Amino acid sequence: MYVLISGKRFVFIFASIFALGAIPLLISQPGASSSAGLSSGFLAQLQLVWQLVILGAIGIFASRFTMESMPAAPLGFILLFTIGLLSGMDSQRYEELPYFLFGATVCFALTLMTLQNRQALAGTLIASSVGFHLGLARQHMIPHLAEPLFYLIGNILALALIFAIAVALGLSFRSEPTPTPPIN
Numbered sequence: 001m002y003v004l005i006s007g008k009r010f011v012f013i014f015a016s017i018f019a020l021g022a023i024p025l026l027i028s029q030p031g032a033s034s035s036a037g038l039s040s041g042f043l044a045q046l047q048l049v050w051q052l053v054i055l056g057a058i059g060i061f062a063s064r065f066t067m068e069s070m071p072a073a074p075l076g077f078i079l080l081f082t083i084g085l086l087s088g089m090d091s092q093r094y095e096e097l098p099y100f101l102f103g104a105t106v107c108f109a110l111t112l113m114t115l116q117n118r119q120a121l122a123g124t125l126i127a128s129s130v131g132f133h134l135g136l137a138r139q140h141m142i143p144h145l146a147e148p149l150f151y152l153i154g155n156i157l158a159l160a161l162i163f164a165i166a167v168a169l170g171l172s173f174r175s176e177p178t179p180t181p182p183i184n
Contacts, residue, residue, distance in 0.1 A: 037146035041154025044141065045162060051134070052162065058127045059166020063174070069120040072111050074163035076124045077131035078156055079108040084135020085152055094149065 045051065055077075062073040082104045091097045108128065115121045142151050 036143065037148065037150030038154040040143050040146045041151035041156075042158045043154075044138065044151075045155055045158035054130065055159070055162045056166045056169070058130070059163045060170035060173070061123055062127070062163075063167045063170025065120045065123070066117060069115050069117055069124075070167065072115055072120055072124045073127040074159075074167065075111050076108055076128035077163070078159050079104045079111070079131070080128040081131035081135040081138075081159065082152060082156065083108075084132040085138050085155070087136070088139040089148055 045055070058073055058077060062070055065072070083101055086097060086101055086104075089097055112121065112124065115124060138155065142148050
C-alpha cells in the first residue's frame with residue numbers, strides 16, 4: 001500500500017526535521033556566551049531601520065503570492081541567511097557545521113521545487129539572494145562574547161517574527177471581493 005504525500009507537506013516535514021536538528025546545538029553549550037549570542041542575534045535584526053524596511057517589503061511581497069507559495073520567500077531568505085552566516089565559521093570548532101549547511105541547502109532546494117508560479121519563484125530567488133548577502137555581512141558583526149551558533153538562532157527567531165508580522169500586514173492589505181446582495 002502506497003501513501004501519497006504532497007510536496008508541500010514533505011517540505012514542511014523536512015524543515016521540521018532540520019529545525020529539530022538544531023536543538024542539540026542549544027543544549028550543547030549552555031552558559032553566559034550562549035545567552036549573549038541569543039540576545040545579540042535577536043536584537044541585531046531590530047537595530048537597523050533600512051533592514052526592517054527591506055524585510056517588511058519582502059514579507060508584504062510574499063503575501064501577494066498564492067497561499068501555497070506564500071512562505072517560500074521568507075523561508076528562502078532565512079535559509080540562505082543561515083548559509084551566508086555559517087559559511088565563514090570554523091568547521092574545526094563546530095564539527096556538525098557541514099551537515100547543518102547541507103540541510104539548509106537541501107531544504108532551500110525543496111522549497112524552490114514546490115513553487116509553480118514564476119512570479120513566486122523569481123521573488124523567492126531575489127529574497128534569498130538578499131538573505132545570503134545579509135548573512136555574509138553579519139559574519140563580521142558577531143560580538144566576541146557571543147557564541148556564534150546562538151547568535152544565528154537569535155537572528156532566525158527575529159527574522160521569523162518580522163516576516164510573520166510583515167506577511168500578516170500584507171494579508172490585511174488584500175482586498176476581498178465584496179459580496180453582491182441578492183436580487184429580489
